Amino acid sequence: MQQTVDHWEQILLRYPHDALVVRLTNFMHFYTNGGAAMRQSSSRVIGAWDEDRPDFGYMLGVHAFSLEEAGDYEAAEAVGKRAVEINDKDIWATHAVTHVFEMQGRHDEGVAWLDRLSPKWEGLNNFRFHTWWHKALFHLENGEFDVVLAHYDQQFWVAPSDDYLDFSNAAAMLWRLEYQGVDIGDRWSGLADVAERHAQDAVLAFADAHFIMALAKDGRVEAQNTMLESLARAALSDGDQARVTARVALPLCRATIALCQGRAGEAADILLPLRDHVWRLGGSHAQRDVWAQMLCRALLDGERFADAHALLTQRAAAKANSPLTQAWLAEAEAGL
Numbered sequence: 200m201q202q203t204v205d206h207w208e209q210i211l212l213r214y215p216h217d218a219l220v221v222r223l224t225n226f227m228h229f230y231t232n233g234g235a236a237m238r239q240s241s242s243r244v245i246g247a248w249d250e251d252r253p254d255f256g257y258m259l260g261v262h263a264f265s266l267e268e269a270g271d272y273e274a275a276e277a278v279g280k281r282a283v284e285i286n287d288k289d290i291w292a293t294h295a296v297t298h299v300f301e302m303q304g305r306h307d308e309g310v311a312w313l314d315r316l317s318p319k320w321e322g323l324n325n326f327r328f329h330t331w332w333h334k335a336l337f338h339l340e341n342g343e344f345d346v347v348l349a350h351y352d353q354q355f356w357v358a359p360s361d362d363y364l365d366f367s368n369a370a371a372m373l374w375r376l377e378y379q380g381v382d383i384g385d386r387w388s389g390l391a392d393v394a395e396r397h398a399q400d401a402v403l404a405f406a407d408a409h410f411i412m413a414l415a416k417d418g419r420v421e422a423q424n425t426m427l428e429s430l431a432r433a434a435l436s437d438g439d440q441a442r443v444t445a446r447v448a449l450p451l452c453r454a455t456i457a458l459c460q461g462r463a464g465e466a467a468d469i470l471l472p473l474r475d476h477v478w479r480l481g482g483s484h485a486q487r488d489v490w491a492q493m494l495c496r497a498l499l500d501g502e503r504f505a506d507a508h509a510l511l512t513q514r515a516a517a518k519a520n521s522p523l524t525q526a527w528l529a530e531a532e533a534g535l
């Protein structure tokens with residue numbers, strides 16, 4: 200993946216108007232090098248574009264999401280909104296602005312934004328599922344769990360899907376719902392059926408770290424062990440995903456299993472030193488937050504209240520109006 204994105208960057212130095220390469224480069228940085236690399240690339244490329252070029256709006260969408268992942272929320276919102284002004288069906292730009300609302304805890308604005316734009320998504324591909332997932336995240340933070348489950352069943356996991364993004368939407372949402380004390384019925388079982396088919400993929404560490412959630416939650420011990428063995432083999436091979444699997448995905452999978460088997464202290468021991476390396480998996484800050492939540496919960500359940508308190512204070516500083524963070528912070532304080 201790194202070599203591929205290096206080649207694409209070479210192409211873009213000479214051909215910054217190759218919209219397909221711009222988009223693929225951005226996608227690959229997203230799963231390899233993170234927000235800073237995305238912003239560096241898209242900032243250079245966007246300078247070669249102007250309003251008169253077809254696809255300019257789509258390039259703004261790419262740039263907006265890069266700015267957001269690099270933490271430049273104000274600029275991301277402005278650039279993303281301009282792209283949506285140009286084309287209100289541009290779901291990538293819509294999604295970039297949605298991320299700003301998510302990161303800043305502007306849940307009601309996020310819901311209003313997506314309520315206005317979701318009618319435009321008819322005929323678009325499965326990326327609309329991921330954007331519905333974001334809307335469900337806002338409702339989750341607002342405690343509207345019935346709406347979240349309705350979105351799960353009717354918008355972003357209508358039918359079982361083998362697409363890794365569809366799957367990660369569903370798995371991460373069930374995991375978060377359970378942290379809110381919501382009865383999610385037998386939904387893990389449907390996901391575990393899909394995950395079993397991917398137990399030996401070892402293609403994208405980000406996906407693997409989601410597949411294991413369903414296997415562990417649904418008690419598919421055989422498939423879970425098959426997956427751990429497959430990942431251990433993959434970790435010994437060459438390439439960036441092998442390194443990420445060794446450094447991040449395998450420990451995350453082991454921590455996930457430990458949590459599901461009631462060994463919170465063990466999970467906390469694995470997750471605590473890993474917390475500043477999880478970004479190497481790729482994916483967005485919003486997506487990776489499921490592992491940040493996992494660590495905080497493992498510390499609380501392992502009765503390591505001082506560590507939990509410190510991390511939850513950090514979490515509250517980054518996003519003040521999260522009821523979950525406040526509830527867990529109170530739990531840590533009570534424990535102390």
Ligand SMILES: [Fe+2]
Pocket residue numbers: 294298329333483485
């Ligand atoms: Fe997203």
